[in-house]
Amino acid sequence: MPDRPDLSALMGSRICHDLISPIGAIGNGVELLMLDGGTPGPEIALIAESVGHANARIRFFRIAFGACTGDQRLGRPEVKALLADLARGSRLSFDWTGPQDMPRREVKLAFLLIMCLETAMVHGGRIRIERDDRGWHILGLGPKLRIDPDLWEVLSNPGARHQITAAQVQFALVPDELTRLGRTLGVETRDGEIRLSF
Secondary structure: OOOOOOHHHHHHHHHHHHHHHHHHHHHHHHHHHHHHOOOOOHHHHHHHHHHHHHHHHHHHHHHHHOOOOOOOEEEHHHHHHHHHHHHOOOOEEEEEEOOOEEEHHHHHHHHHHHHHHHHHOOOOEEEEEEEEOOEEEEEEEOOOOOOOHHHHHOOOOOOOOOOOOHHHHHHHHHHHHHHHHOOOOEEEEEOOEEEEEO
């Protein structure tokens, strides 16, 4: 009997697939307006910035929430370009190092963990992601971290009784991805930093 499909990942892929084209079309239309009218007004600049951010977020969500097979790969240049687009207009910056070619499922888990860090880094900061022979290491550095211990317990304790909201869904998805990869998650928190490894 075949494995049951991951319906939440398939739904994530479908939503992102259906949204990426119209958002891209809006971006193309804004570019044409900027070329046609000379100096763009503040309204066009604001629309262009918003469309650019939405496009980057959808591409990020497509990897974090989308379906992937065991043999799919992602290249480092693609991931770094996506994170650079995501950082524009954000309080967060990203530093991604690692091999040129990575399993998409591992990148998916790293992206979900980045989203977990975002919930604690409301005042901004820097996220460093590294992949070496020992595994993945993700470091969140910020001036004022807001860590909810009950929420973070969900990552390592399947029996944790914390009410997950839509903005926190990544916390509920991380344990399943760890199981699929046969990995365990290490979490260390100190003043001004969170260290994650898998």
